[in-house]
Amino acid sequence: MKGLFLTLEGIDGAGKSSHIDALEALFKAQGRAVTRTREPGGTPLAESLRTMILEQPMDPLTESLLVFAARRDHVVRVIDPALARGDVVLCDRFTDATFAYQGAGRGFDPAVLSTLEAWVQAAPQALLQPDITLWFDLPPETAAERLAGARLPDKFESQPVEFFRRVAAGYAARAAAAPRFARIDASRSREQVWQQVEAVLAERGLVAADSGARA
Numbered sequence: 001m002k003g004l005f006l007t008l009e010g011i012d013g014a015g016k017s018s019h020i021d022a023l024e025a026l027f028k029a030q031g032r033a034v035t036r037t038r039e040p041g042g043t044p045l046a047e048s049l050r051t052m053i054l055e056q057p058m059d060p061l062t063e064s065l066l067v068f069a070a071r072r073d074h075v076v077r078v079i080d081p082a083l084a085r086g087d088v089v090l091c092d093r094f095t096d097a098t099f100a101y102q103g104a105g106r107g108f109d110p111a112v113l114s115t116l117e118a119w120v121q122a123a124p125q126a127l128l129q130p131d132i133t134l135w136f137d138l139p140p141e142t143a144a145e146r147l148a149g150a151r152l153p154d155k156f157e158s159q160p161v162e163f164f165r166r167v168a169a170g171y172a173a174r175a176a177a178a179p180r181f182a183r184i185d186a187s188r189s190r191e192q193v194w195q196q197v198e199a200v201l202a203e204r205g206l207v208a209a210d211s212g213a214r215a
């Protein structure tokens with residue numbers, strides 16, 4: 001069976017992580033093997049880099065290089081082998097986050113990011129890209145309200161709302177350019193958000209329409 005590469009994207013607090021368990025259950029109920037992972041991270045080396053990226057201040061080029069170094073290790077050791085086995089790879093963030101956070105958020109040159117993307121995601125036929133990207137779209141003010149008190153903010157989560165406006169605009173621009181993006185209105189209730197996720201997967205023929213899993 002052909003592997004399926006699914007990524008979840010959105011600003012911090014958009015509600016991505018709240019639906020990963022249900023996504024895993026949904027695909028498993030269809031008889032699929034699931035590899036669940038995240039970025040930055042997903043391998044011991046990449047998780048070490050994640051700690052540095054999320055805890056230490058650094059200039060945007062350093063940050064971009066570390067994010068892509070982590071991604072390279074992750075692609076080679078986890079994502080490529082899982083897709084070759086035919087797994088569904090559920091990945092909490094991937095390169096769209098780099099264009100949104102380092103590019104749009106921090107103002108780093110997207111042309112350099114595209115070059116790094118080409119090196120890191122080089123594949124025999126074409127660039128490795130997600131088959132579908134669930135984009136949890138939520139106004140930054142609402143995300144900030146949801147996050148207030150929910151968890152200790154990391155380096156990015158403690159950025160002002162203007163930063164997340166730029167990140168959100170970065171995601172919107174990426175989504176407009178790539179049909180693999182499926183926009184989810186993340187301002188709705190958890191149940192309504194999950195219904196949109198299920199509907200989009202069914203519309204794209206990635207799960208049976210009557211799969212029945214619930215968040």
Ligand SMILES: Nc1ncnc2c1ncn2[C@@H]1O[C@H](COP(=O)(O)OP(=O)(O)O)[C@@H](O)[C@H]1O
Nearest residue numbers: 012013014015016017018146150188189190193
């Ligand atoms: N649809 C929703 N409505 C209200 N609150 C939500 C909703 N989805 C998630 N939350 C809450 O918002 C916060 C951020 O959700 P989370 O899934 O951790 O976001 P992300 O992984 O995108 O950063 C959590 O406290 C979570 O319980």
Ligand SMILES: Cc1cn([C@H]2C[C@H](O)[C@@H](COP(=O)(O)OP(=O)(O)O)O2)c(=O)[nH]c1=O
Nearest residue numbers: 012039040067093094097098101102156157
């Ligand atoms: C993948 C990636 C994440 N990030 C940022 C976005 C998030 O603020 C942070 C970690 O993402 P995330 O795992 O969503 O955080 P949490 O576990 O706290 O929900 O890393 C980048 O800046 N660039 C990237 O390429």
